[in-house]
Amino acid sequence: MNNVIRMCRGFVICLNRQSVKSVQREFHSTDPRFDQPPKVDVVSVDSFNNVKDKNKKTYLDMLRVYQMEKYRSGHVEFINTAIKHMDEFGVNEDLETYKRLIQVLPAGKFVPQNYIQSEFMHYPKHQQCIIDLLQKMEDNGVIPDWEVEDMLVKRFGTRGFPVRRYWRMMYWMPKFNNLSPWPIPKPAPNDPYELALLAIKRISSIDIESEIKVYKTKQLEESIEDTWIVSGQSPDQKNLVANHPENVPIYIEGGFRIWLRKQSIIYFILRTEPSPAIQNEEEDEDDVSNFRVPFFDQPNRKTSNKIAKNKTVHEQEDGTILAVAATGTSSKNSLLSWIRFLEKDGNPRLSHIPILFTSKSPLGNVEPLSELDESKKEVEQSKQKVPIE
């Protein structure tokens, strides 16, 4: 009711003034009829841009500085600007920061007093800005806790739109949080070595007997580089190498890319031509022209072709995979040392088999080795970085 009266009063004032400004408020138009005055941000964009070391501490300090102001105004503008800068400060996956952002809004001020207010979005800009914040949480996979509910209810009441959105998030997000059959720790490691371990473990999960081994190229006398090699091989694969004919080459193929949430790792495989498919002679059971009666005829001396050794998971129709690896430098040298380590580690036969590097693979797109140069990658990334205006 209070609001309605306030609105009426505003209307009367508008009529009394009869100014151009009141007309501007009365009519909405699809065409730009009046020049809009430029919007002034309470918190200028620069205040976040000017921070020198961008981390969680400085980000929270910014919020604190804002909250220390005597007459706080422009909450919405401040939160919207703050949300934009979350990625830069590296706080986009931090629940505490999100909570502190919600706490920028005062408690109790925006709680609707009646049904009409609550259904017609009381303080719509404030509610929308917190909804955007929750959307940001969802995009970054941050599951809120029950304390967030308390904060939202204190600010928007039990029927506030952000509260409803929060309840929806609490139903759906935990459902998918641990659903992946190949989970990645959260937060994911940034170190390429840790990532390579995760990646090779993930690839080798096809065979539970697989062993993941880490080799250091320093241990090898003839190696030039000093780097690590994460290699995965199972006893089945060792068997396949041991029984491999000497005239058939083995290929080192790669690099292929595997994604671990938002990061990717290049891996290489040791592959050979597929083993011949199990021949199954089709017998036409309806054909009675050559009917055999087992009681009167001579027993069939032909050996059955129905029995064959079952193929391992590594023998696929597009090639037999003998080992998987990721190295620190993804260079040819490191891959050569990988083969040397494999020879020492239970595959002595590899020294007799021709081994070839290939830049093409039937297993999909291959990224050439020259592209994996780390310095080039960094240059590309810096080009792509676009500052927020």
Added chain:
Amino acid sequence: MQHIKTFTLVLLRNRWKDPFGVCPALTDWTRRRSVHTSSTTFEFHEYDKRSGYDTGFEIADTRIERIRLGLKQLKKEIKLWKKEMQETLISDPILDYRAGEIDVFWRFYEESSLDHWIVTSDSDHAEGFSKCDLQISHQGYGLFHGNLCSRVPKDGRIQNSGYCNMMTKRVLKSFQRDSFLDWSPYTHLNLRLRGDGRSYLINIHVSGQFDIMWNDVFTFVLYTRGGPYWQTTRIPFSKFFFASKGRIQDKQAPMPLYRITNFGITVSDKADGPFQLEIDYIGAEFDPTHHEETAYEMYEVQQNYIIGT
């Protein structure tokens, strides 16, 4: 009377493109009254099934050209209709759906198998910078690959971007009549694929008659292992959740398996870089031990969550 007239025209527009070009002027209320006391909303109903996204399918400009193309199409449609009639007369339905037997719907043997699919990405509509393509690999598998980029174009309108999508074309009967895929005998979706470790989305579209049902989609996540090994993924249809225009809906429902319109796979996991997904087959199977209809609450939950309102 005027209102009824425009309404019928609007209904017509949903199915066929307006042949005389009258509709825009009649239905575009804003053009008739440029000054109004409230801001414009377009929430009452939707005009366009594609929400304004141009498909580029409009080939003919003049009416004569259109008639000529239509007559050409007529030949094909009659052939198709003949085939359909023969099929109904022969009437050879699958009588038994055996457990563990996979019925394959899509494979990628030959070039013509790509005709079933439409591949789109955000760069097609100038809403992003992702690129993608669906090809047949040397080994005879479908290779959905490209480059995902979540950079947002600076037009002040778009907030998120970065998606690539492959989707089957709408199934049609002869004379361009809408038809549906009937998967009701099956309980599980079964795919054989080789991914790159990303999570993909499987979208099963069940577009309905009215505008609010046009964008109905049942979705589930497709996790891929990554690496050189193939994987077989088996997802029960009951696990698929109901969404519309990219939002999960409060009121979930079992998937109407008898009226599936499209099938699609999307990648939009915000990880910028190349992606590739090799697909051997997409099929479905019947599992007699699976009785679940939907995995989500159908009743209203009173506290702490919102579901089944």
